[in-house]
Amino acid sequence: MVQDFFNWDVNIFLYFNNLGSPQWDAFWLLITEKETWIPLYVIFLILLYLKFGWKKTLVAGICIALMITCADQFTNILKNYFQRYRPCHNPDIQGMFRAIGCKGRGMYGFTSAHASNHVAVAIFVGVVLKKHYKYLIYILLFWAMMIAYSRVYVGVHYTGDIFFGMLIGVVFGIGFLYLYNYIIKKYKSKLD
Template identity: 45%
Template sequence: MNTLQELDTELFLYLNNLGSVPWDGLWLGITNKWYSIPVYVLLLLLIIKNLGLKKTGLVLVLVALLITCTDQLANVFKHGFERPRPCQLDVLRQQARFIAVRCGRYGYFSAHAASSMALAIFIGVLLRKKLRYLLPLLILWACTIGYSRIYVGVHYPGDVLTGMLIGGLLGYLFYLLCGLVSAKLKLNENHLK
């Protein structure tokens, strides 16, 4: 386990130190969840246009449950593993760049990475037949958010990768759930089967 933590720390230091002051503002913006509101509005418009209002209502309920699920699961992991964030460790303060506004207590796994990847997979797979390009774009968006957590100094790469994997899995499970609920409510069309 120590070898994995050492590798995670080395990779964190490498990726974190790729940053520079001129780019800090951009990455602080990307890591701020409120800066993603335009993406959410665009996704909402695409969902309404491609699925209609009734299905959009179902999707919105499932998105709320999905984000709640990823956040709560991340909290369970954080308090279960109690792994300090890199910004909490004095030994790393001399070697890394910490530009985050605040540093939470525990970091394993990243709720930001999990939530963004869960949303990317859920919406991207849901709309993939009508908007083929959307899934790769959303995955890129989620990966960018994940990297931002390393850049600002609040997560190790392992925290981010675990969050993305769990988020991706939950996103796909919620896509399957959407298909089941749509069929039960007779809202099903080919793209939900």
């Protein structure tokens, strides 16, 4: 059953990856790089600081750092368990897709840490700031999905890697929201 899913997933990947064209390659390569989004993470911290002060921002920042670390490590555990080659390392499909972002990537790709981390951050920040920025969560989820798609576009993840990575992001995003809210309520007098 798992192998049937993986075979089906290869066909979906090939379809979406081959929709790409050279004039869009630079854009999607930029989108897929972690460093591109560092300024946005700084903006998140500034918005949190402006709305909640430094103490709650520190708690949120620690939660975000732990959330990303946990989601990232969980995806690494799954990669080592399933040992599913990334498209760019899969000899069965070489030459069938556009591999524009494969240099320096690990061998295995199930599941996507990019997808899990960015979805988790989108949910966490979007919900924490929802009272102040009503539509921010939708913008952040679109941003996370764009980053997730970039991984298919550049040829480093199958669509199933992305889908399950996003599910992991939802779980960790919601889980760390509960942790954040618990800490804020428990230590309310010290954090105000």
